[in-house]
Amino acid sequence: MLSGLFGTAQATLYIPFLVISAVTLLYLVYGRALPKPLSGIPYDENARTSLFGSLPEIREYVREHGRLRPWLAAHSTRHNSPLTQFWFGPFARPTLILSDFQETQDILLRRSREFDRAKRSCDCFEGPVGNHHIAMRTSDPRFKGNKELVKDLMTPAFLHEVSAPEIYTKATCLVDLWTLKAKVAAGRPFNADRDIFDAAIDIINAATFGLHDGLSTVKRQLDTLSKVGDAELPLSPDGSVEFAHPPDAPEIAAIHEISLHIGEQLKASFPKISHRYKVLTKPSLAKAISMKDKLIHDEIEKALARLRSGGRVRSAMDHILQREMNSAKKADRRPVFHSPRIHDELFGYIVAGHDTSATALKWMIKWVADDQVVQNKLRAALRSAYGAALSERRQPSVTELWKIPVPYLDAVIEESLRVTGPIPVAQRRAVVDTVILGQNIPKGTEIIFINNGPSYLSPSVSVPDSARSESSRAKFSHGHWNPEDMHLFRPERWLRIDENGREVFNPQAGPAMPFSLGPRGCFGRRLAYLEIRIVLALLVWNFEFQKLSEELSSHAVVDSITSAPKKCFVALNRVS
Ligand code: HEM
Known part of the structure; x- marks a missing residue:
């Protein structure tokens, strides 16, 4: 040519x-x-000279360990710096990792004008629940309206009057199931993973919809097991008793499928494209999504009928619908109950609230079985706090569990969340040119905040005070952990003696942020504490958790939405 x-x-x-x-x-x-480092922030030299940035090393690490999160947590230690950078691929801007509690707390709590929810965090949820506030930046014009809709759901009054009784009923059902299982297993271990997951999904469904027992997965298992009677059950090669699990109700199976899909979204390189592709190519996912839509539609219709005939508010959904009725009346407009916003806020409640709480409970159960001294102390603390229930030979009531504080119970919960938190990272994006620890950070940079690295589970990397932001220097008032034992599970670190000589729980004892912090921290934190407190108290009240073999008590981790234990077994004796 x-x-x-x-x-x-x-x-x-x-x-x-x-x-x-x-x-x-x-x-x-x-x-x-080629990667372009931000000056003054350490990085891996081989990543800077590679067209693919840190991807080859990350890929190798994930191939070897099956997960990425520990690589992120170790980056600070590797470079002996609280702030480091890496690259997710060619043409990628640097992503920062910050592992320093004081500065993280300052950014999340006080600098929300400079940092918004990360684009990637929003993208992961956009496909599955795009109209839930979890998928929105704070600057999104829809965000405020969504938060308005759900704002009362975490008030003490709503949690106590509406959510707590639902949680208590479902937690009691788990106690009944394990009473039966403990009898059949006769002291031998069994896999508790699915039971905890099922109980958590029952609880969050009940808190969201006030769901009827027909859809309770734990109740279905209880009914199936009651029919088995004393029949000999098979043993696994690891010596655990194998209980058959009845198939889930289709609606519950659909929720599972969508949750697993969201777990995959969090690992996808391009979550929005991945969602569209999966919906087009995976008929079971598309079917699960339409079943979920129908479930929410039908539950809304049932709730409206109940509320219109004078029924009381007994779930998050009832409350949201009533709120919509009232605002429509006030604005003299027709109420819109089937808006994408209402549907997604309801479903997001389930998605964000079941895997997280289940994982937290699984770790707690493992810790109390591992550490028999902690377990005995916890049971003694419960018996002393709920003395009336003990002397009347009954379970502590929901009101007692809500009203009477048990500092050691709070300490065990907080310590388990500190050492084995379900979500060890949070992410933000700088929305203006800014500064972190004295380094210039351009607008658009994404930052990952680690909550299980230096300053949380190992000593902080030292930072001169002059490098910290003004608000960080002026407002920080947390305690510090003893560097000698901060990597260990030791609930006592959360207790102190108050001015009246009483032992009290001190939530500010030292660095920890299992729910992240600030206006975009976990929306469901109070509900999660309520649920965990009720379930853990009832389980330890009713069962002795035996110490397990090394194999069954392994602390190996699997990452999806949460970082969960690979194995969660229990060997139970009913407390007489
Ligand atoms: C032990 C249980 C739980 C843990 C450890 C946990 C942890 C977290 C974390 C670390 C975040 C990220 C926050 C950030 O990016 O800064 C988050 C966000 C969120 N959580 Fe939880 N969570 C738990 C239970 C729940 C429950 C029960 C609900 C629901 C009802 C819930 C609803 C949410 C929502 C809606 C968000 C997004 C908040 C926003 O974008 O503004 N979580 N959670």
């Missing part, structure tokens, strides 16, 4: 020019694709 345009001799002259241009262009593209 060149010879056609210019003649053969001229074409020969142009070839070196074209080759040089192509090589220069390639060189420029290569130069652009």
Whole structure:
């Protein structure tokens, strides 16, 4: 073609020019694709010189360990710096990792004008629950309206009057199931993973919809097991008793499928595209999504009928619907009950609230079985606090569990969340040019905050006070952990003696942020504490958790939405 345009001799002259241009262009593209570090922030040298940034190392790490989160947590230690950077691929801007509680707390609590929810965090949820506030930046014009809709759901009055009785009923059902299982297993271990997960999903469904027992997964298992009677059950090679699990109700199976899909979204390189692709290519997912839509639609209709005939508010959904009725009346408009916003806020409540609480409870159960001294102390604290229930040979009531504080119970819960938190990271994006620990950070940079690295579970990397932000220096008032034992499970670190000589729980004893912090921290934190407190107290009240073999008590972790234990077994004796 060149010879056609210019003649053969001229074409020969142009070839070196074209080759040089192509090589220069390639060189420029290569130069652009190479990672560009932010100055003053440590990074891996081999990542900076690789076209794919840190991806090759990350891929190798994930291949070897099956998970990424520990790589992030170790980055600070590797560079002996609280702030480090890495790259997710070619042309990628640096992503920062911050592992310093004081500065993290300052950013999350006090600098929300400079940092919003990360784009990636929003993208992961956009497909499955795009109209829930979890998928929105704070600057999104829809955000405020969504928060308005759900704002009362975490008030003490709502939690006590509406959520707590539902949680208590479902937790009692788990106690009944385990009473039966403990009898059949006769002291031998069994897998508790699914039971905890089922109880958590029953609880969050009940708190969201006031769901009837027909959909309770724990109740279905209880009914199935009651029919088995004393029949001999098979043993696994690890010596645990195998209980059959009845199939889930289709609606519950649909919720499972969508939750698993969200877990995958969190690992996808391009979550929005991945969601669309999966919905198109995986018929079971598409079916699960329409079943979920129908479930919410039908539950809303049932709730409206109940509320219109004077029924009391008994779930988050009832409350949201009543709120919509009132605001429609006030604005003289027709209420819209089936808006995408109401549907997604309801479903998001379930999605965000079941895997997290289940994982937290699984770790707690493992810790109390591992550490028999802690377990005995916890049971003694419960018996002393709920003395009336003990002397009347009954369970502590929901009101007692809500009203009477048990500092050691809070300490065990907080310590388990500190050492084995279900979500060990939070993410934000700088929305203006800003500064972190004295380093300039351009607008658009994403930052990962680690809550299980230095300053949480190992000594902080030292930071000169002058590098900290003004508000961080002025407002920080937390305690510090003893560097000698901060990596250990030791609930006592959360207790102190108050001015009246009483032992009290001290939530500010030292660095921890299992629910993240600030206006975009966990929305459901209070509900989660309520649920965990009720379930853990009832379980330890009713059962002795035996110490298990090394194999069954392993602390190996699997990551999906949460970082959960790979194995969660229990061997139970009913407390007489
Ligand atoms: C032990 C249980 C739980 C843990 C450890 C946990 C932890 C977290 C964490 C770390 C975040 C990220 C916050 C951030 O990006 O800064 C989060 C967000 C969130 N959680 Fe939880 N969570 C738990 C239970 C719940 C429950 C029961 C609910 C629901 C009803 C819930 C609803 C949410 C929502 C809606 C968000 C997004 C908040 C926003 O974007 O503004 N969580 N949670």
